[in-house]
Amino acid sequence: MIGREEAVRTALSIAAIQQDDGGVPWPEGHVDAWNHVECLMAMTVAGLAEPVRRGYEWLARHQRDDGSWPMKVAGGVAVERGGESNHAAYVAAGLWHHHLVTGDQDTTERHWPMVKAALDYVVGLQTGRGEIVWERDARGRAAAYALLTGCSSIHQGLRCGVLLAEHLGDPQPHWELAADRLAHVLAAHPEAFADKSRYSMDWYYPVLGGAVRGTQAFELLEREWATFVVPGLGIRCVSDQPWVTGAETCELVLALDALGDRERAARLFADAQHLRHEDGSYWTGWQFANGRHFPHERSGYTAAAVVLAADALQGLSGGSAVFRDICAPSVSPSDPGLCGCTPARA
Structure with missing residues (x-):
C-alpha cells in the first residue's frame, strides 16, 4: 500500500509531463479528453491546484460548439476530429470530483x-x-454501434452531471432519464454492444461505472x-496475451472497493506496485512471458489510476468515494425477456 506521500509523488510525475498549454498527453504525445x-x-x-487549473482551461479552450472534444489533439491541433461520447461525459465526473475534493464553488x-x-452532446x-x-x-455522422466500456463510463458521467446540476440549482432531468435507460441496457442487454470481450475493461467497467452493483456485480x-x-x-489488458497493465488493475481495484470487497481490492493494488518507478511514475504494463515492461513507457493515465485507487482505499481526499457512490438507483430485471425492450440482436 502506498501512502499520501507516495501518492503525491505519483501525481507530481503526471504534472511533470503536462504540456505548456495545459494538456496532459499520452506517451505518444497526443491528448484526449478522457485520459x-x-x-x-x-x-x-x-492538491496540485495550478496544474489542475491549467488542465481545465485546456478543456474549455478545446471544446467545440457541439459540446465535444476532438479524439486526439497534438501540438494544440485536432489530428483526429471525431468526437467520442465517453470523452465528453467524463468531464462531468472530473468536475464533480474536483468539487468534492476542493469545495471550489467558483471553478464549479x-x-x-x-x-x-x-x-447534451452525449445524450x-x-x-x-x-x-x-x-x-x-x-x-x-453518428456511429452505428455502442461500446460497453464507453457506455459504462458515460453512465458515471451522467450521474455526476445530475449531482452537479442539483448542487447548482440547475436541474437537468433528461440526463437522469438517459442514465436510467443506459443503466438498464448495461445491466440487462450486454448484447446491445459491440463484442470487445477479450478486453478486461468490458468485464469490470459496468461495475466501475455504477450500472451494475450488488449480487449481479459479484456474479x-x-x-x-x-x-x-x-x-x-x-x-491482463486482453484475455489472450501474457500482459498485465497497471491502469486496468487499479480500475478493478476501484470496482471492488465500490462493492465493499476491500480485501481483494487491497491485494490487487499491492500486486500492481511492481510497476512503480523510483520517481513515483508507473510503467504501463508488464509482459510476464518475456519478463519485460510492455510497452516500454511510463504513462500519466496509469499513474492517475494508481492515485485514484489509493484514494479510494485510504480516504486521502473528499473525493475518495466518487466511484463508490455513483450507481444506478434500481436493479434491472434478472430476466431481460421480462423488461419489454426491443432485443438488441437476434
Whole structure:
C-alpha cells in the first residue's frame, strides 16, 4: 500500500509531463479528453491546484460548439476530429470530483456551461433502446454501434452531471432519464454492444461505472476472474496475451472497493506496485512471458489510476468515494425477456 506521500509523488510525475498549454498527453504525445480528465482528478487528490487549473482551461479552450472534444489533439491541433461520447461525459465526473475534493464553488460554476454542453452532446447520441453510440465522426455522422466500456463510463458521467446540476440549482432531468435507460441496457442487454470481450475493461467497467452493483456485480466479476487476474501481478489488458497493465488493475481495484470487497481490492493494488518507478511514475504494463515492461513507457493515465485507487482505499481526499457512490438507483430485471425492450440482436 502506498501512502499520501507516495501518492503525491505519483501525481507530481503526471504534472511533470503536462504540456505548456495545459494538456496532459499520452506517451505518444497526443491528448484526449478522457485520459486528460483522469490525470486532472489524480492531481486534484494531491492538491496540485495550478496544474489542475491549467488542465481545465485546456478543456474549455478545446471544446467545440457541439459540446465535444476532438479524439486526439497534438501540438494544440485536432489530428483526429471525431468526437467520442465517453470523452465528453467524463468531464462531468472530473468536475464533480474536483468539487468534492476542493469545495471550489467558483471553478464549479465557471465550468458548468462546459459540462452542460458536453452531456447534451452525449445524450444526443442515445438510441431508442438506451445505449449511447461511441462517436460522431468529423462529418457529424453518428456511429452505428455502442461500446460497453464507453457506455459504462458515460453512465458515471451522467450521474455526476445530475449531482452537479442539483448542487447548482440547475436541474437537468433528461440526463437522469438517459442514465436510467443506459443503466438498464448495461445491466440487462450486454448484447446491445459491440463484442470487445477479450478486453478486461468490458468485464469490470459496468461495475466501475455504477450500472451494475450488488449480487449481479459479484456474479459478473466471478465469471471472468480466472481469465483476467494474474495472482501477484495484476490483471491482463486482453484475455489472450501474457500482459498485465497497471491502469486496468487499479480500475478493478476501484470496482471492488465500490462493492465493499476491500480485501481483494487491497491485494490487487499491492500486486500492481511492481510497476512503480523510483520517481513515483508507473510503467504501463508488464509482459510476464518475456519478463519485460510492455510497452516500454511510463504513462500519466496509469499513474492517475494508481492515485485514484489509493484514494479510494485510504480516504486521502473528499473525493475518495466518487466511484463508490455513483450507481444506478434500481436493479434491472434478472430476466431481460421480462423488461419489454426491443432485443438488441437476434
